[in-house]
Amino acid sequence: MTDAQLQHPTFHDSRPGLATRFLTGAGLIVMVYVLLYVLYAVQQPKALTSYSIAALINNTAPLALAAAGQAIIVISRGFDLSVAGVISICNVVLAVYPLEGPGGAAVSVLICLAIGAAVGVVNGYLVAVLKLQSIAATLATMIICQGIALVILKAPGGWVAEWISYEMTDRLWGVIPVSGLVLGLVLVIWMVLRRSPFGISLYAIGADESSAALSGINTTRVRLLAHVVAGCAYGLAGFMLSAQTATGNPSSGTPLLMLTFAAVALGGTSLSGGRGGVFATMMGAATLTLLQKVLFSAGIASFYTGMFQGAVLILAVVFSAFLVRLGDRK
Amino acid sequence: MTATSKTATPETGFTQTGDTRGSARLTRETVSTVSVAILCVLLLLSARLINPALGSWSQVETVLVLGFFLVVLSFGQGVVILTGGLDLSLPATITMGGILATSWVGAGNPGEWYLLPGVLAACGLVGLATGAGVLWLRVPPFIMSMAMSIIVASGLLGYTRGTPRGAAPDAAVALMKSQVLGLPTPVVALVIFAIAGWLFQSRTVYGRYLYAVGTNVDAARNAGVPVALVRILPYVISAVCAGFVGIALVGYSNGATLRMGDDYLLPSIAAVVIGGSSILGGRGTFLGTVGGALLLTILGTIISALGLEFGLRTIIEGSIILAALLLLREELFQKLRGLGR
Amino acid sequence: MFDDRPEPSGAEPGAERAALSAAGLHKAYGATVALEHADISLAAGKVHALLGENGAGKSTLVRILTGAVAPDAGTMLLNGAPYALQSLLDARTRKVATAFQELSLVPNLSVAQNLLLPDLPRAFAGMVSTRRTLEAGAEILARHGLERIDPPPTVAKLALADRQRIEITRAIDNAGQVLILDEPTASLAETDWLFDQIRQATRRGVAVLYISHRLAEVREICTEATVLRNGTTIASVDLGDASDGDIFEMMVGRKSAHERKPRAKRPASDAPARLAVSGLSGHDLHDMSFDLRPGEILGVAALEGQGQQELFRMLAGLESPHSGRIEVDGTPVKLSGPRDALKTGSGIAYLPEERKTEGILSGLSAATNVVLPVMGQAARGTLISQGREMSVAQAAADRVEMNPRYLSFPIGDLSGGNQQKALIARTLATGAKTLLLFDPSRGVDVGTKQSIYAAIRAFADEGGAVLFYSSELPEIVQLADRCLAFYVGRITRHFEAAEITEQSLVAAMLGHVAPETTEGVPA
Amino acid sequence: QEKFKVYLSLSYSGNAWQSEAANIVKALAQTPPYDEMVELEEVISGTDPQAQISAYESMIDEGADAIISFPISSTALNRTINRGCEEGVLFFMYDATVTESCAYNVSYLSAGFGENTAQALVNELGGEGKIFLSRGVPGNSVDQRHTDGAMHIFGQYPGIEVVAEYYSYWDDRTTQQETAKALTAHPDVDGIWAQAGEYGAIQAMLDAGDRLVPMTGENSAGFRLALADPEMQEKGLAGVSAGSPPAQSGYAFKLAMEILTGKRELEPMNIEYPLPWVPADAVKVCEGDSYESGCNVFPPSKVPTSFVSEVLNPELLPEVNVESALNGTPVEGAEIQPLPAEVTEAANEPGINCTRCDAPEDLYKLTKVAATVQP
Ligand SMILES: Nc1ncnc2c1ncn2[C@@H]1O[C@H](COP(=O)(O)OP(=O)(O)OP(=O)(O)O)[C@@H](O)[C@H]1O
Numbered sequence A: 001m002t003d004a005q006l007q008h009p010t011f012h013d014s015r016p017g018l019a020t021r022f023l024t025g026a027g028l029i030v031m032v033y034v035l036l037y038v039l040y041a042v043q044q045p046k047a048l049t050s051y052s053i054a055a056l057i058n059n060t061a062p063l064a065l066a067a068a069g070q071a072i073i074v075i076s077r078g079f080d081l082s083v084a085g086v087i088s089i090c091n092v093v094l095a096v097y098p099l100e101g102p103g104g105a106a107v108s109v110l111i112c113l114a115i116g117a118a119v120g121v122v123n124g125y126l127v128a129v130l131k132l133q134s135i136a137a138t139l140a141t142m143i144i145c146q147g148i149a150l151v152i153l154k155a156p157g158g159w160v161a162e163w164i165s166y167e168m169t170d171r172l173w174g175v176i177p178v179s180g181l182v183l184g185l186v187l188v189i190w191m192v193l194r195r196s197p198f199g200i201s202l203y204a205i206g207a208d209e210s211s212a213a214l215s216g217i218n219t220t221r222v223r224l225l226a227h228v229v230a231g232c233a234y235g236l237a238g239f240m241l242s243a244q245t246a247t248g249n250p251s252s253g254t255p256l257l258m259l260t261f262a263a264v265a266l267g268g269t270s271l272s273g274g275r276g277g278v279f280a281t282m283m284g285a286a287t288l289t290l291l292q293k294v295l296f297s298a299g300i301a302s303f304y305t306g307m308f309q310g311a312v313l314i315l316a317v318v319f320s321a322f323l324v325r326l327g328d329r330k
Numbered sequence B: 001m002t003a004t005s006k007t008a009t010p011e012t013g014f015t016q017t018g019d020t021r022g023s024a025r026l027t028r029e030t031v032s033t034v035s036v037a038i039l040c041v042l043l044l045l046s047a048r049l050i051n052p053a054l055g056s057w058s059q060v061e062t063v064l065v066l067g068f069f070l071v072v073l074s075f076g077q078g079v080v081i082l083t084g085g086l087d088l089s090l091p092a093t094i095t096m097g098g099i100l101a102t103s104w105v106g107a108g109n110p111g112e113w114y115l116l117p118g119v120l121a122a123c124g125l126v127g128l129a130t131g132a133g134v135l136w137l138r139v140p141p142f143i144m145s146m147a148m149s150i151i152v153a154s155g156l157l158g159y160t161r162g163t164p165r166g167a168a169p170d171a172a173v174a175l176m177k178s179q180v181l182g183l184p185t186p187v188v189a190l191v192i193f194a195i196a197g198w199l200f201q202s203r204t205v206y207g208r209y210l211y212a213v214g215t216n217v218d219a220a221r222n223a224g225v226p227v228a229l230v231r232i233l234p235y236v237i238s239a240v241c242a243g244f245v246g247i248a249l250v251g252y253s254n255g256a257t258l259r260m261g262d263d264y265l266l267p268s269i270a271a272v273v274i275g276g277s278s279i280l281g282g283r284g285t286f287l288g289t290v291g292g293a294l295l296l297t298i299l300g301t302i303i304s305a306l307g308l309e310f311g312l313r314t315i316i317e318g319s320i321i322l323a324a325l326l327l328l329r330e331e332l333f334q335k336l337r338g339l340g341r
Numbered sequence C: 001m002f003d004d005r006p007e008p009s010g011a012e013p014g015a016e017r018a019a020l021s022a023a024g025l026h027k028a029y030g031a032t033v034a035l036e037h038a039d040i041s042l043a044a045g046k047v048h049a050l051l052g053e054n055g056a057g058k059s060t061l062v063r064i065l066t067g068a069v070a071p072d073a074g075t076m077l078l079n080g081a082p083y084a085l086q087s088l089l090d091a092r093t094r095k096v097a098t099a100f101q102e103l104s105l106v107p108n109l110s111v112a113q114n115l116l117l118p119d120l121p122r123a124f125a126g127m128v129s130t131r132r133t134l135e136a137g138a139e140i141l142a143r144h145g146l147e148r149i150d151p152p153p154t155v156a157k158l159a160l161a162d163r164q165r166i167e168i169t170r171a172i173d174n175a176g177q178v179l180i181l182d183e184p185t186a187s188l189a190e191t192d193w194l195f196d197q198i199r200q201a202t203r204r205g206v207a208v209l210y211i212s213h214r215l216a217e218v219r220e221i222c223t224e225a226t227v228l229r230n231g232t233t234i235a236s237v238d239l240g241d242a243s244d245g246d247i248f249e250m251m252v253g254r255k256s257a258h259e260r261k262p263r264a265k266r267p268a269s270d271a272p273a274r275l276a277v278s279g280l281s282g283h284d285l286h287d288m289s290f291d292l293r294p295g296e297i298l299g300v301a302a303l304e305g306q307g308q309q310e311l312f313r314m315l316a317g318l319e320s321p322h323s324g325r326i327e328v329d330g331t332p333v334k335l336s337g338p339r340d341a342l343k344t345g346s347g348i349a350y351l352p353e354e355r356k357t358e359g360i361l362s363g364l365s366a367a368t369n370v371v372l373p374v375m376g377q378a379a380r381g382t383l384i385s386q387g388r389e390m391s392v393a394q395a396a397a398d399r400v401e402m403n404p405r406y407l408s409f410p411i412g413d414l415s416g417g418n419q420q421k422a423l424i425a426r427t428l429a430t431g432a433k434t435l436l437l438f439d440p441s442r443g444v445d446v447g448t449k450q451s452i453y454a455a456i457r458a459f460a461d462e463g464g465a466v467l468f469y470s471s472e473l474p475e476i477v478q479l480a481d482r483c484l485a486f487y488v489g490r491i492t493r494h495f496e497a498a499e500i501t502e503q504s505l506v507a508a509m510l511g512h513v514a515p516e517t518t519e520g521v522p523a
Numbered sequence D: 001q002e003k004f005k006v007y008l009s010l011s012y013s014g015n016a017w018q019s020e021a022a023n024i025v026k027a028l029a030q031t032p033p034y035d036e037m038v039e040l041e042e043v044i045s046g047t048d049p050q051a052q053i054s055a056y057e058s059m060i061d062e063g064a065d066a067i068i069s070f071p072i073s074s075t076a077l078n079r080t081i082n083r084g085c086e087e088g089v090l091f092f093m094y095d096a097t098v099t100e101s102c103a104y105n106v107s108y109l110s111a112g113f114g115e116n117t118a119q120a121l122v123n124e125l126g127g128e129g130k131i132f133l134s135r136g137v138p139g140n141s142v143d144q145r146h147t148d149g150a151m152h153i154f155g156q157y158p159g160i161e162v163v164a165e166y167y168s169y170w171d172d173r174t175t176q177q178e179t180a181k182a183l184t185a186h187p188d189v190d191g192i193w194a195q196a197g198e199y200g201a202i203q204a205m206l207d208a209g210d211r212l213v214p215m216t217g218e219n220s221a222g223f224r225l226a227l228a229d230p231e232m233q234e235k236g237l238a239g240v241s242a243g244s245p246p247a248q249s250g251y252a253f254k255l256a257m258e259i260l261t262g263k264r265e266l267e268p269m270n271i272e273y274p275l276p277w278v279p280a281d282a283v284k285v286c287e288g289d290s291y292e293s294g295c296n297v298f299p300p301s302k303v304p305t306s307f308v309s310e311v312l313n314p315e316l317l318p319e320v321n322v323e324s325a326l327n328g329t330p331v332e333g334a335e336i337q338p339l340p341a342e343v344t345e346a347a348n349e350p351g352i353n354c355t356r357c358d359a360p361e362d363l364y365k366l367t368k369v370a371a372t373v374q375p
């Protein structure tokens, strides 16, 4: 509806202002998070001790990483269910073949990344090259991965290497949680990726694949790559999950599946692609985990916590969408 | 949307009657529907190799009885997907149907003839809420229905305080346990439902609206389609279907649990997609979906007959689903189209 | 019938060695043969027109020349060297660039990024430099006289016409050897800017392939033309020595059906207005007042983005006015949407602007697309009968002379022009007595255009009322009984039948106030 | 004086077993004198270990005195529990267990459900026949322990052939559907070894044909009543009802309270709850609201078929009755009775109730039945 202005000889800048851009980006969810944290701290003074904070971040890390991967796929206009499978496989592998010491940890990380990447390649090939619908293809790969996990480890058990399970959940100099650093690292990588041609193409194919193709973007490669990158994120998530639970469980990934989508949506990433970001998604994940704490310390009758979680989910999405529209209107 | 060849329409056009370039005969819907059906049969027959007792009529009966639930569910799910949505609230709504059927109605209740519809109505309200949220609050269907699912589930948890009470209504038991024309009632019901559902989707005005909205909401609105109605109602339909399945399940296993819906979500989506529908909406037929649902059920019965450890079984199941998806791919269809020339 | 087809070698009129030449191209989509046997050859520094009816195969040919689709058969040469394309990128590296009819811009990327895709200027660590992207973008825009447009905002925020300009600019900027323009003027009201750009390109020795259904344009910018019919090259001619009649005959394969009959004068009916608008104001509209009577065809002339979109959307119930009144058949109404508009009074049917995004329902058959608003008519009881659907659709299709054969195709597979016909057929099928047609003949070939005009006139003669906007002045001159000229959301002038001439329209469109009217904005 | 802060942490709620177990604890906490001494809060954290970890963390921060819990994982919670112990929190796990040595496990797991029921079935079948294994949740350690025990027995009898093995998620409905599927391949099955959900297997058999087979299962009212029902016995049903008792939660709670109130020093960390064992002939329907005079199942008029009967225990939990189990309400005028002084220590079960420990040689020794048929 801004056609008239465009005809005016006068020069128009239709960029949203800094404020709106912040609000429509990760800003909203960050504010929500801070707000909830205040609520939490008010009811539970211990919330501000570096231990509680570290514990909270440890608790958040696996979901945050998994959701980060999911966000990448969603931005490219897809769904990825295989996240559950990848995490399970990584978890059981780390529990069945523990590798002690920092060296072992390094190798373990590489193994997880490799597993994620491998599954990512398969997904990517099915979706980008064979043109299967992502939700369908990844449903199949998820089932297969869960099978593999069960083959590797029949029932919960096994031991994740001490070094991993302690160091990765520890605090540097008793303050900075290692898991927090991992999240930070992933964020930095995303910052670079997002500004790389790959990142830009990612948003492009998410918004309009055929136009992107006609504009000379190699959509197949971008899509494939997206699945590989996402896979690596899942692998990392599996690694952090193992570090935290210190043990193997062939179905450890399953509970995270739906939560990743909730996190993505909370982060304001539209499930119809081309919009959103990884940082906001991670904050979304953090909010979900924090919400449990808040509801707990608020003493909500355990039966009804679900009601609040659902309501918060809806409200957050409605509100961020509202802000986005404000931004567009401007 | 059948395609007619140029000979079917003699030179009625004013212009360009000279344009004799051929036109498509097969539609992708027909192709995928047929191929799903073929896959089902092949799977059933190949089962004999695994175990002679399989592929028998009794297995077919079991498949149809167990498949009934999934077929009804994936009708609702399919209608929602057709309009470009997604309904993740199925598990909760199924459970709701089951819980209410046992606690409100229960066995030997003379009022069941109006109470059971009441149960369905209640489930419908859940769908209405979801639809309203999607349409007016503009919450993505995925999230809206997921949130509704969480909310309803915890509501039921609170309502039952963790222990569902009561037994199945007689009508529900009758539906699942009686026989008609020497066939188990669910089998007959499935056939009727499949035909009715197909007619609804492909042969009614409302059905066309569903396709239109699923293809492009704005264009549909411009074409005078009552978009609001067409976007909300599917969620109601889906919820009512789920509620009905809940009641049927209660009739089948005489009692409700709070997790009775959980194993049906992904299958309901898988059935629709395997049946050749597009998850983005606007494409697919219900017959295809029925095929998909039965395919999954058959797979289940065969898989559980394999004497392998669970992990391997799961791998095989996933692989077969993947294979089915690959067989029903767009490209293959395009090639077929080329042959049909 | 192919008597005068040129040899592939490219010995066609007035050409030195061919920059790009193709011979015997064949392409079938499944069972649909889009190209039967197409030959074409472009000369460096010349503008070559590609003419043909809707569905003749022009865009398909374009897609092949740009590597978007691979031909089933045929050979292509670029500067004498074999020109075989694996992908779009190949074409680009060979300096062959295209502005597509269905635009190919990525909505959520900035103007600058769209202009520079796929390779954007890098900063350290392989990251894309936003600053240098914007600079480069601004520089390109400047080079092509579009300083007006601002590089940073996303393309989605631009008006359709500006999007088309960006699409064209991108193509021209990448075209070192060959430039292909598929209906570049589809949504441009004036062609001066475009033609300047094209001339600059030809001066650089670029060979240009120009597709349009507007012969006037073609004659202005092109020197030679290739005519496609039913996917086969009929002839390559020098436009100098081919009359419109000849070209039409080559395109359609018969003598011109409709001569341009002068507009039949209608007695200004004093029947109550079908549609009366008073003091209508909105975001881009200011205090609009006019009325539309039965049997009347009212044209709207304006540069793009003067508020005509908003006016049409308000009348279709897609937007609600901030103030002012809309009366249908004498009763004030609040329209809640196109469906509501269809049902109010004698009914209002709306033909939207953007065929691809607001008009067609690609997956569905053309028949369904036509019948959709009145699906009820196709139903026996509750069930739709395929037969009825077809016959209802066919009745409407005949009114716009659309080949019934296309009705059973998915409309997305039809050529743009045929899609347009189907959409007009839809508005007629609704049985509404008032039509709102936004650029009814966009991307429609000459013959079709005449049949559409005929259909519109026939509709008016039966007492229907038509409000239409057109980006083509001749269309308004030929079709309108009365005409309104808009400038920045105001009516600058009312034209009665006699006064409608291209010159006077242009003046009014640019905001020059005609002597008698007082309000209006000086340019 | 200031009340004890006790948390009841469930992983999930939603089946009869879980809510009965929770209700018993709630009822006890409202029974004098505990009603004056305890502030009980229930927390349901879902099937996600992460969530239960976070719930424990919160409870510790809230200054819990004791946490009575059904742990979702036997190992994932260890670090958190360990921290809790350091802060002086008392951990009591019921039914499912954890390997963290500072937490008490109150469980029947070590009591040999698998091997005993397997032997009982073998005896019924006279040492040969085709059988189904209706297992619990895939990848769950409890299910694994039961199955290992059972296979240890079945393995000794070449005549016994496991023709189908499926997971029924300890749920009637799933059991019924999975059994129905298995029956299509093996209509001629001779016996069924089932974990919880067993009543579904009976329904599946009846759906498939008017025939039942000997089977063992857990404690659902439906199953027990069927075992005792002459009509069903006509059709061929025989077997024994054993398995996981919700009453464990009550026992755990009372132990915890006795420690908190200083009435008890508890040496062993792994306490065994006796394995319920009710063969067909021992089934006795109750008239009243509690298990008086040896009755051990409530009639359909009182409870749903899925009701888990082993929720009451005359000598360990005399304070509660069926209403408590259903609604978490205390019994009028009941008073908390002291527990018997001595407890049975559970054997080591590596990965289940201890880490890096060795199982006894006689891990799978039979305690409830003797083999009546030899391989
Ligand atoms: N992807 C496709 N699938 C099926 N048929 C197609 C496809 N693309 C084009 N066609 C058919 O090929 C024929 C030629 O299409 P094309 O777009 O080249 O015509 P055109 O000359 O561009 O028509 P117009 O003048 O309307 O743009 C049309 O009849 C169209 O139906």
Ligand SMILES: Nc1ncnc2c1ncn2[C@@H]1O[C@H](COP(=O)(O)OP(=O)(O)OP(=O)(O)O)[C@@H](O)[C@H]1O
Pocket (backbone or CB within 6 Å): C054, C055, C058, C059, C060, C101, C102, C182, C183, C411, C412, C413, C414, C415, C416, C417, C418, C419, C442, C443, C444, C445
């Ligand atoms: N990959 C494809 N799948 C399906 N349909 C396609 C595909 N590519 C092109 N088409 C359709 O084929 C037709 C080609 O005709 P198109 O509209 O491009 O012709 P045009 O010359 O641009 O139109 P016009 O000249 O009438 O403006 C289009 O309608 C397009 O939708």
Ligand SMILES: [Mg+2]
Pocket (backbone or CB within 6 Å): C058, C059, C060, C101, C182, C415, C416
């Ligand atoms: Mg074209």
Ligand SMILES: [Mg+2]
Pocket (backbone or CB within 6 Å): C058, C059, C101, C182, C183, C416, C417, C443
């Ligand atoms: Mg065109």
